[in-house]
Amino acid sequence: MxxxxxxxxxxxxxxxxSVPLGLASLHFGRGAADETEVVxxxxxxxxxxxxxxxKIKKSEKxxxxxxxxxxxxxxxxxxxxxxxxxxxxxxxxxxxxxTYVSPEQYDETNPYLVKTDDPRTTDRxxxxxxxxxxxxxxxxxxxxxxxxANVYTDANSTGxxxxxxxxxxxSDQNKVHSFIDNIAVDGGTPTVPxxxxxxxxxxxxxxxxxxxxxxxxxxxxxxxxxxYRLPGTNTVVxxxxxxxxxxxxxxxxxxxxxxxxxxxxxxxxxxxxAGDQLKAxxxxxxxxxxxxxxxxxxxxxxxxxxxxxxLNGFGNTINIGDNRxxxxxxxxxxxxMASPDKVVNGKNVSxxxxxxxxxxxFSQKILESVAAALIKEDIKGEFTVTPGYKVDAVRINxxxxxxxxxxxxxxxxxxxxxxxxxxxIYVPDSVFNPGNNNFDYDLSKEARAPxxxxxDEVDPPADYKPVNEEVTVPELxxxxxxxxxxxxxxxxxxxxxxxxxxxxxxxxxTKKITDADKSNDLGEIDDPLGLTKKKAYSAQxxxxxE
Numbered sequence: 001m002x003x004x005x006x007x008x009x010x011x012x013x014x015x016x017x018s019v020p021l022g023l024a025s026l027h028f029g030r031g032a033a034d035e036t037e038v039v040x041x042x043x044x045x046x047x048x049x050x051x052x053x054x055k056i057k058k059s060e061k062x063x064x065x066x067x068x069x070x071x072x073x074x075x076x077x078x079x080x081x082x083x084x085x086x087x088x089x090x091x092x093x094x095x096x097x098x099t100y101v102s103p104e105q106y107d108e109t110n111p112y113l114v115k116t117d118d119p120r121t122t123d124r125x126x127x128x129x130x131x132x133x134x135x136x137x138x139x140x141x142x143x144x145x146x147x148x149a150n151v152y153t154d155a156n157s158t159g160x161x162x163x164x165x166x167x168x169x170x171s172d173q174n175k176v177h178s179f180i181d182n183i184a185v186d187g188g189t190p191t192v193p194x195x196x197x198x199x200x201x202x203x204x205x206x207x208x209x210x211x212x213x214x215x216x217x218x219x220x221x222x223x224x225x226x227x228y229r230l231p232g233t234n235t236v237v238x239x240x241x242x243x244x245x246x247x248x249x250x251x252x253x254x255x256x257x258x259x260x261x262x263x264x265x266x267x268x269x270x271x272x273x274a275g276d277q278l279k280a281x282x283x284x285x286x287x288x289x290x291x292x293x294x295x296x297x298x299x300x301x302x303x304x305x306x307x308x309x310x311l312n313g314f315g316n317t318i319n320i321g322d323n324r325x326x327x328x329x330x331x332x333x334x335x336x337m338a339s340p341d342k343v344v345n346g347k348n349v350s351x352x353x354x355x356x357x358x359x360x361x362f363s364q365k366i367l368e369s370v371a372a373a374l375i376k377e378d379i380k381g382e383f384t385v386t387p388g389y390k391v392d393a394v395r396i397n398x399x400x401x402x403x404x405x406x407x408x409x410x411x412x413x414x415x416x417x418x419x420x421x422x423x424x425i426y427v428p429d430s431v432f433n434p435g436n437n438n439f440d441y442d443l444s445k446e447a448r449a450p451x452x453x454x455x456d457e458v459d460p461p462a463d464y465k466p467v468n469e470e471v472t473v474p475e476l477x478x479x480x481x482x483x484x485x486x487x488x489x490x491x492x493x494x495x496x497x498x499x500x501x502x503x504x505x506x507x508x509x510t511k512k513i514t515d516a517d518k519s520n521d522l523g524e525i526d527d528p529l530g531l532t533k534k535k536a537y538s539a540q541x542x543x544x545x546e
Contacts, residue, residue, distance in 0.1 A: 036048065036049070036050045037049045037050070037499075037500055039497060039498075039499055041473050041495060041497050042495075044058060044059040044060065045057070045058050045059075045473055045475075045495075045497075046058075047473075047474075047497065047499055049499060049500050052446055053444065053445075053446050054444065054445045054446075054499070055392075055442065055443070055444045056389070056442065056443040056444070056445075056473075056474045056475075057440075057442055058440065058441055058442075058443070058474075058475060058476070059438065059439075059440045060438075060439040060440065060441075060490050060491065061436050061437070061438065061439065062436070062437050062439045062480070062487050062488070062490050063435060063436055063437070063487065063488065064432040064433060064434060064435065064436075064437050064487065065434075065487075067118075067120065067121050067210075067211040067485065068103065068114065068116070068121050068211070068429065069211060069212040069213065069214065069376055069429070069482060070114075070116075070120070070121050070122060070123050070124070070211060070212075070213045071113065071123045071124075071213065071214055071215070071216060071374055071376075072123070072124045072125075072126065072169070072202075072206065072209075072213060072214070072215045072216070073097065073098065073113060073123065073124070073125050073126070073215075073216050073218070073370070073374070074125075074126045074127075074128075074198065074202055074215060074216070074217045074218070075094060075097070075098075075125070075126070075127045075128065075217075075218045075220070076128050076129075076130065076194055076195065076198050076217070076218070076219045076220070077090070077094065077127065077128070077129045077130075077180075077183060077220050078129075078130065078131070078189060078191065078219075078220060078221035078222060078223060079129040079130060079131040079163075079183050079184065079185045079186070079187075080131050080132075080185060080186070080187055080188055080189040080221075080222070080223050081131075081159065081185055081186050081187055081188075082185075082189075082222050082223050082295065082298060083185045083222050083293075084185050086222070086293065086359040087183065087185050089359040089360050089362075089363045090220060090293070090359070090362075090363055090366075091180050091181065091183065092363065093363035093364070093366050093367055094127070094180050094220075095177050095180055096367060097113075097218075097366075097367060097370055098113065098125050098127065098173065098176045098177065098180070099112055099113065099173060100112060100113045100114065100115035100123070100171070100173050101113070101114060101115070102114070102115060102116075103116060103434070104433075106430050107430070108375055108413075108428045108430050110371075111371045111374045111375055112374075113125065113374070115171055115173070119171075120210045120211055121211055122171045123171065124169050124170060124171050125167065125169070125170060125171070125176045126166060126167065126168065126169045126170075126198075126201075126202050126205075127166060127167040127176055127179050127180060128164065128165065128166035128167070128194065128197070128198050128201075129164070129165055129166075129183045130162075130163065130164045130190060130191070130193070130194030130197075131160055131162075131163050131185065131186055131187040131188065131189075131190075132158070132159060132160035132161050132162045132163045132186070132187030132188055132190065132227075132236070133158045133159065133160075133161070133162060133187065133188040133190060133226075133227045133236055133237060133238050134153065134158060134161050134162050134235045134236050134237060135151055135152065135153050135158060135235060135236075135237040135238070136151075136152045136157045136158055136237065136238050136240060137150070137151050137152075137237050137238070137239050137240070138150040138151075138152075138240050138241070138242050138245075139239065139240070139241050139242065139243075140242050140243065141241065141243055142241055142243045142244060142318065142319065144239050144241060144263050144266070148239070149242065158187075158188070158238075159186065159187040159188055160186045160187035160188075161187075162187075162190055162193065162227070162235075162236035163187070164193075164194055164197050165179075166179075166198070166201060167179035168205070169202065169205045169206065188223075188226050188227050188238060189221065189223035189224065189225055189226050189227065190225070190226070190227030190228065190229075190236045191219070191221055191223075191225040191227075191271065191274070192225060192227075192228055192229070192267070192270045192271060192273075192274045193227060193228060193229040193236050195219070195274045195277070195278065196229065196274070196277075199277060199278070199281050202215075202281070203281070212285070212482070212484070212485075214282070214283070214285040214286045215281070215282040215283065215286040216282070216286060216287050216289065216370060216373045216374060217278055217281070217282050217286070217287070217288045217289065218289045218290075218291070218366070218370055219278075219288070219289070219290045219291065219337070220291045220293070220366065221290075221291070221292060221293070221334075222292070222293040222294070222295060224259075224264075224267070224299065224306070224326065224330050225267040225268070225270070225271055225330070225333075226238045226259060226262050226267060227267075228266070228267065228270055238259075238262055239262060239263045239266070240257070240259075240261045240262050240263075241261050241262075241263075242261075243318075244260070244261035244318045244320075245257055245258070245261040247317055247318045248260055248261055248307075248317060248318065251317040252302045252307050252308070254302055254303050254307075256303040256304060257304075258302065258303065258304055258305060258306065258307060259304060259305055259306065260305065260306045260307060260309055260314075260326070261318075264320050264322075264326060264329060265320055265321050265322050265329065268329050268330055268332075268333040269333075271330075271333040271334060271336075271337060272333050272336050272337070274337065275288065275333075275336050275337030275338070278337060279339065286339075287339045287351055287373035288337060288338050288339045288351060289338060289339070289351045289352075289353070289366070289369045289370050289373055290334050290335070290337050290338040290351065290352050290353065291353040291354075291362065291365070291366045291369070292330075292331075292334050292352075292353065292354045292355075293355060293359060293362045294327075294354060294355065294356045295356070296310070296311070296327075296356050299326070299327070306326045309325065309326050310325060310326045310327050311325050311327055312325055313325045313326070313328075331354065334352070334354075335352045335354075338350075338351040338352040339351040339373075344372050344373075344375055344377075347372070349369065349372040349373075350369065351369055351372075351373065352369075353365045353366055353369050376428075376429055378414065378415075378426040378427055378428055378429070379426070379427050379428065379429045379431075379432070379480050379481070379482050380424065380425070380426055380480070380481050380482070381423075381424065381425035381426070381427070381478060381479070381480040381481070382424060382478050382479060382481060383422075383423040383424070383425065383476045383477060383478030383479075383490075383491075384421050384422060384423065384476070384477050384478060385418070385421055385423050385443065385474070385475075385476050385477075386421075386443070386472065386474035386475060387421050388445050389443040389444065389445045389474045390418065390443065390444050390445070391416055391418050391423055391441060391442075391443060391476070392441075392442040392443065392444050393441060393442040394414075394416055394425055394439075394440070394441045395438070395439075395440040395441065396412065396427060396431050396432070396437060396438065396439055396440075397431065397432075397433065397437055397438050398410075398438060398440075399411055399412040399431070400412070401413075401414035401415075401416060401425065401427060402414070403415055412427060412428070412431050413427075413428065414426050414427035414428070414431075423476060423478070425480075429482060432480075439490060441476055443474050443475075443476075445474070466500045466501065467500075467501050468498045468499060468500055468501060469498070469499065469500075469501040470496050470497070470498050471496070471497060471498075471499055472494055472495070472496060472497075473493065473494075473495040473496070473497050475491045475492075475493065476490065476491050477489065477490065477491035477492040478490060478491065
């Protein structure tokens with residue numbers, strides 16, 4: 001052990017004393033030549049080489065002629081009487097959702113609808129509202145079978161008759177906003193008939209959905225669905241049961257006719273079926289967003305609404321075929337209508353919005369969910385890179401692609417995945433401008449010799465001069481794609497260039513140290529520690545001043 005410590009002390013003494021006396025040369029595993037060499041190929045490629053490290057800076061142009069993927073935003077707004085106090089906040093949210101910007105103003109972090117001069121690529125809006133019932137029918141049983149015992153059509157029983165209206169499918173912002181401003185609330189909540197009418201009328205006018213146009217459907221409601229359309233007619237009715245009414249009146253101590261006596265499970269099941277129709281209507285690329293503004297204090301009112309059954313269920317009062325609370329039944333039904341949660345460009349998004357306390361919070365949540373649905377999937381770039389090279393950076397229109405943006409003026413959100421020679425680049429479509437776009441990137445290659453035993457490594461001769469070789473200019477070759485469209489091929493020039501050959505790129509380090517007076521040096525000696533088979537250099541000092 002004492003001998004080992006002595007050897008280490010001697011070695012460090014030699015190194016400490018030798019360095020101030022002058023370094024003849026330092027050769028690291030980076031390569032035989034460490035002088036930086038810059039080679040330019042044309043006006044778009046720069047090759048920077050330092051020893052065994054080679055960096056490529058490349059500038060390309062790509063013409064973006066891919067049509068933007070437009071959106072149809074279809075909004076169905078519940079205009080029943082229970083929205084009377086809160087509709088102003090909802091209208092503000094709807095007008096924000098239907099406000100347009102130009103393609104140049106679009107910001108994916110704060111998405112708006114986009115207005116273009118081309119009807120094939122501009123976003124469109126279809127806004128509809130619904131309310132009211134034509135009849136209230138009473139059955140003398142618990143299961144609503146057979147014919148009704150009583151049918152009421154007077155305004156005292158039904159409120160406003162079923163009313164449905166829409167703005168038409170348009171990109172005229174003023175027309176849409178005018179329709180929203182004129183929504184007047186009153187009457188019942190016939191949600192499923194309104195969904196049927198909206199799907200039918202939208203399908204009649206939507207056209208062939210060119211350029212990958214997708215549909216986002218938004219339903220905003222604040223009530224438990226209570227109306228449905230009688231088969232084969234246009235009449236919208238609410239079914240209630242005298243049997244249920246009598247039992248509820250006795251249990252709750254009221255002499256009124258609560259809505260709790262309606263066919264709750266029948267309407268909930270219809271909502272589920274309507275949700276399936278909506279998802280089919282918007283297709284696999286579209287989204288269904290459901291917003292439920294739930295005024296619990298209103299629903300738990302016992303004289304005309306659902307009393308304690310809204311939060312606690314009916315217990316032994318009546319049998320509706322479901323032991324859950326009315327709240328749970330309709331939460332489940334409404335949530336089933338919405339598109340499933342999914343990750344949109346790296347963020348988890350929910351398309352079901354439920355809020356019970358603050359209408360402004362509800363409106364903001366609606367904005368956020370629809371905004372997420374409006375965001376398009378990223379453009380995908382599929383490339384191959386010259387074998388042996390790594391993609392260090394990609395810039396589009398002078399902004400660097402990064403996964404997390406910290407400086408929006410210099411960066412854009414995106415991802416670069418490299419597996420061997422295959423490179424996939426994901427970026428928002430908003431990064432491309434119509435016409436020419438700059439596409440720049442950096443590649444690098446660091447050469448290493450094959451795995452070699454240390455004693456077999458060969459240092460370059462004293463008079464070694466790096467030699468050149470002809471190689472294909474390293475590059476990315478591929479296209480950006482969205483749907484069935486793609487850019488023209490980028491790269492693939494296969495240009496040749498002469499560069500310095502990457503040689504003597506061993507991972508170990510070889511150092512050569514000499515002092516100012518070589519006459520008394522011992523020169524190359526075996527490693528005093530016996531840790532390597534390479535030679536060491538011994539420099540002896542003539543005096544302490546040296």
